[in-house]
Amino acid sequence: MTVTQNRPGVQAERGTRLVRRTFAVRELGILLALVVLVAATTIANPRFLSAQNVKDLLLGSTILAILAVGQAVVVITRNVDLSVGSILGLSAFATGSVFLAAPGLPIPVMLVIGTALGAVLGAVNGGLIAAARVPALVVTLGTLYVFRGLDYMWATGRQINAADMPAGFLKMGTATVLGVPVLALFAVVVLVVVGYYTANYRSGRELYALGSDPAAARLSGIPTGRRILYAFVTSGALAGLAGVLYSARFGTVDANAGQGMELNVVAAVVVGGVAIFGGSGSVYGAALGAVLLTTIRAALPVLGINVFWQDAAVGALILAAIGLDRALSARVGRSLRERKAHV
Amino acid sequence: MPPPLLALSGVSKSFGAVAALRDVRLELYAGEAHALIGENGAGKSTLVKILAGVHAPDEGTVTLDGRPLVLRGPADARDAGIAVIYQEPTLFPDLSVAENIFMGRQPLRGLRRVDRARMRAMAAELFERLGVRLDPDRPARGLSIADQQLVEIAKAISLDARVLVMDEPTAALSGVEVDRLFAVARSVRDAGAAVLFISHRFDEVFALCERITVMRDGQWISTDPAAELTVDQAVRRMVGREVSTLFPKQQTTVGDPRLEVRGLTRHGVFADVGFTVRAGEIVALAGLVGAGRSEVSRAVFGVDRYDAGEVLVDGRRLPNGDTGAAIRAGLALVPEDRRQQGLVMELSVERNATLPRRWSLSWGGLLLGGAERRSAATWTQALRVKAARLADPVSTLSGGNQQKVVLAKWLATSPRVLIVDEPTRGIDIGTKAEVHRLLSQLAADGVAVLMVSSELPEVLGMADRVLVMHEGRLAADIPRDRADEESVMLAATGQAGRA
Numbered sequence: 001m002t003v004t005q006n007r008p009g010v011q012a013e014r015g016t017r018l019v020r021r022t023f024a025v026r027e028l029g030i031l032l033a034l035v036v037l038v039a040a041t042t043i044a045n046p047r048f049l050s051a052q053n054v055k056d057l058l059l060g061s062t063i064l065a066i067l068a069v070g071q072a073v074v075v076i077t078r079n080v081d082l083s084v085g086s087i088l089g090l091s092a093f094a095t096g097s098v099f100l101a102a103p104g105l106p107i108p109v110m111l112v113i114g115t116a117l118g119a120v121l122g123a124v125n126g127g128l129i130a131a132a133r134v135p136a137l138v139v140t141l142g143t144l145y146v147f148r149g150l151d152y153m154w155a156t157g158r159q160i161n162a163a164d165m166p167a168g169f170l171k172m173g174t175a176t177v178l179g180v181p182v183l184a185l186f187a188v189v190v191l192v193v194v195g196y197y198t199a200n201y202r203s204g205r206e207l208y209a210l211g212s213d214p215a216a217a218r219l220s221g222i223p224t225g226r227r228i229l230y231a232f233v234t235s236g237a238l239a240g241l242a243g244v245l246y247s248a249r250f251g252t253v254d255a256n257a258g259q260g261m262e263l264n265v266v267a268a269v270v271v272g273g274v275a276i277f278g279g280s281g282s283v284y285g286a287a288l289g290a291v292l293l294t295t296i297r298a299a300l301p302v303l304g305i306n307v308f309w310q311d312a313a314v315g316a317l318i319l320a321a322i323g324l325d326r327a328l329s330a331r332v333g334r335s336l337r338e339r340k341a342h343v
Numbered sequence: 344m345p346p347p348l349l350a351l352s353g354v355s356k357s358f359g360a361v362a363a364l365r366d367v368r369l370e371l372y373a374g375e376a377h378a379l380i381g382e383n384g385a386g387k388s389t390l391v392k393i394l395a396g397v398h399a400p401d402e403g404t405v406t407l408d409g410r411p412l413v414l415r416g417p418a419d420a421r422d423a424g425i426a427v428i429y430q431e432p433t434l435f436p437d438l439s440v441a442e443n444i445f446m447g448r449q450p451l452r453g454l455r456r457v458d459r460a461r462m463r464a465m466a467a468e469l470f471e472r473l474g475v476r477l478d479p480d481r482p483a484r485g486l487s488i489a490d491q492q493l494v495e496i497a498k499a500i501s502l503d504a505r506v507l508v509m510d511e512p513t514a515a516l517s518g519v520e521v522d523r524l525f526a527v528a529r530s531v532r533d534a535g536a537a538v539l540f541i542s543h544r545f546d547e548v549f550a551l552c553e554r555i556t557v558m559r560d561g562q563w564i565s566t567d568p569a570a571e572l573t574v575d576q577a578v579r580r581m582v583g584r585e586v587s588t589l590f591p592k593q594q595t596t597v598g599d600p601r602l603e604v605r606g607l608t609r610h611g612v613f614a615d616v617g618f619t620v621r622a623g624e625i626v627a628l629a630g631l632v633g634a635g636r637s638e639v640s641r642a643v644f645g646v647d648r649y650d651a652g653e654v655l656v657d658g659r660r661l662p663n664g665d666t667g668a669a670i671r672a673g674l675a676l677v678p679e680d681r682r683q684q685g686l687v688m689e690l691s692v693e694r695n696a697t698l699p700r701r702w703s704l705s706w707g708g709l710l711l712g713g714a715e716r717r718s719a720a721t722w723t724q725a726l727r728v729k730a731a732r733l734a735d736p737v738s739t740l741s742g743g744n745q746q747k748v749v750l751a752k753w754l755a756t757s758p759r760v761l762i763v764d765e766p767t768r769g770i771d772i773g774t775k776a777e778v779h780r781l782l783s784q785l786a787a788d789g790v791a792v793l794m795v796s797s798e799l800p801e802v803l804g805m806a807d808r809v810l811v812m813h814e815g816r817l818a819a820d821i822p823r824d825r826a827d828e829e830s831v832m833l834a835a836t837g838q839a840g841r842a
Contacts, residue, residue: 221418279437
């Protein structure tokens with residue numbers, strides 16, 4: 001009697017510690033990799049840590065990080081959103097077009113318009129997936145082309161230049177507060193809000209449940225279709241917001257904005273420790289992944305590594321991240337199992 | 344007598360062409376435990392899923408307190424006060440135990456945030472009530488089946504339900520844990536809830552329940568007060584005929600060892616499993632769900648790798664984790680889950696039936712239709728597969744006929760060793776008898792048969808020897824003349840040494 005009572009408790013405590021450590025390792029590992037990378041690059045070239053360069057790094061990470069936060073929400077539910085690059089493109093072009101038509105429009109209104117446009121496009125994705133029961137990979141691969149096609153039809157080869165945008169809007173793209181770019185502050189706010197939501201709200205926790213075991217989620221009475229729809233609306237809305245910020249940062253927008261970005265976003269999420277089969281990871285990790293990828297791209301030329309190797313380096317990082325993830329989860333799984341079998 | 348708390352009347356449910364429930368009735372009373380018994384495939388689990396709001400009945404009504412109850416989903420059932428413990432645990436492996444219990448109804452603090460501290464305390468309190476020590480913060484991944492089931496039970500009682508449905512909750516539990524579960528079920532019942540209890544163990548049914556309903560082939564057979572029903576009567580009603588005629592095992596002469604397994608170990612799954620199956624012998628591998636039986640059979644066949652030990656067929660050692668070599672050595676595996684692992688559902692009956700032999704039937708790598716069709720026709724006729732056309736997708740067949748196609752597919756390879764995992768799960772009694780006749784015939788022809796089965800009557804009726812697994816180890820090797828329900832169940836629940 002005492003044996004059966006004590007056994008699960010002891011075993012569980014040990015298991016929990018191990019798992020907690022593993023969760024910490026995930027995000028800490030990325031942070032550590034980032035620190036090592038920055039340190040090594042700074043030793044090679046001290047100017048890498050100059051105020052200007054740090055500002056450029058943060059600016060460069062901003063858009064990718066916002067997209068990665070949205071993507072992480074989707075991936076946690078065991079789905080994927082490949083259409084984010086195209087949504088960003090449409091939103092960026094819409095921003096330019098709206099400002100052409102109404103130059104005096106307040107910036108916050110423009111931010112709302114872009115976000116709403118993205119949310120609508122995300123709802124199209126989520127609606128198709130939930131209603132037609134088609135895998136997200138297929139649906140968003142389709143909408144990737146459809147949304148981009150709409151962008152081309154709308155733009156008809158035009159390009160909207162910085163001169164057509166309000167000066168205040170463009171200034172937002174480069175302005176800093178205490179050395180931190182305003183755009184990066186957007187990313188931080190998005191990250192904290194979404195991160196807090198997914199960790200502390202019922203519907204946020206249900207996203208994890210959904211990705212962890214979809215069948216069990218249905219049996220628990222979780223409205224799975226609605227949760228998936230909301231996840232895609234979130235991802236779309238953030239891509240829409242990122243589109244507005246994109247045009248503020250670059251000033252010049254054509255129908256190609258954000259093309260091919262979806263794969264960078266998925267890479268950031270995976271490198272950030274969000275399991276591609278859902279259920280675990282955090283948006284903080286995904287954002288860190290975005291910063292790490294951006295920093296690598298900036299660091300390689302400084303380290304004297306040929307630019308042509310950039311993609312290979314990013315690819316190697318993804319494989320390393322997945323390999324580490326597999327090794328860790330295999331170790332955790334084995335030790336959780338072994339303890340049981342050996343009593 | 345007061346009116347029933349929950350009543351089903353005239354409930355029917357079909358899946359495609361298969362009628363799972365036909366005109367079923369059931370009445371549950373407040374403050375009473377009600378047993379539902381029947382063979383596998385009798386429709387018990389379908390009935391549970393209707394109560395849980397997973398399936399909507401095609402016909403018939405469900406009433407609660409005399410008012411019609413329409414369940415659009417599991418959330419509706421939960422809100423109506425119906426809690427369900429499923430046969431197989433449905434946990435979220437990545438989430439903590441506490442979160443698993445309270446998912447969707449976590450306690451909240453200000454701004455509608457999840458109150459983790461209170462959730463943890465409430466989970467700890469539930470485990471205290473159940474008398475188990477599980478860490479609420481631990482992730483569900485890696486929990487043993489018994490511990491997973493305890494989490495499910497904690498989840499169900501946390502609902503303070505008016506109707507508690509338990510679908511074979513004790514299959515994976517030890518004696519002490521079953522006693523605790525029953526104590527909790529009784530207190531729930533005495534507090535005025537209705538309890539529906541599904542089990543294959545008659546001692547439990549009679550110990551807990553006041554009323555017993557028997558189902559067979561998707562139909563309601565009888566409902567009686569437990570005091571007025573004997574075990575023999577119950578079994579006869581469940582089976583619908585004498586048990587002995589069901590399992591026509593022929594006497595065979597046992598030959599040389601065909602399959603030898605020595606010291607087979609896969610860390611954390613099974614350890615030091617060794618046995619021999621001889622030509623002409625049917626050896627059953629029994630045990631509770633999660634004891635590692637299917638895992639052993641998969642490792643023997645080379646689907647999964649093992650960490651230590653060896654597998655020999657006719658004295659020759661098989662390479663680890665190589666199904667191709669296993670098939671060449673004369674092994675065949677009819678897996679547990681025919682839809683996922685046994686068949687390619689979209690392919691035609693004939694393609695499925697000839698899949699393992701596509702090379703020997705092909706001509707320089709080209710599969711010429713004629714050979715495939717002729718071979719498929721031969722074997723499907725031999726097994727009396729009922730299919731409109733052999734070119735139809737195998738998904739259009741009934742469960743029993745699908746199982747026959749899986750058998751046909753492997754029998755056509757003329758195996759020397761046949762491993763069957765739950766060969767008659769979810770198929771009707773007529774087909775069941777045919778599958779048994781077939782296995783018996785094969786053994787008579789000198790094939791060594793290893794049969795993994797959870798159905799005790801099948802194990803006892805068919806096997807020359809019964810191997811019993813408990814928590815990944817071989818707990819007993821019982822010859823036919825000494826095998827009975829008691830000896831097998833004792834070994835399976837780990838009580839063999841203590842009894």
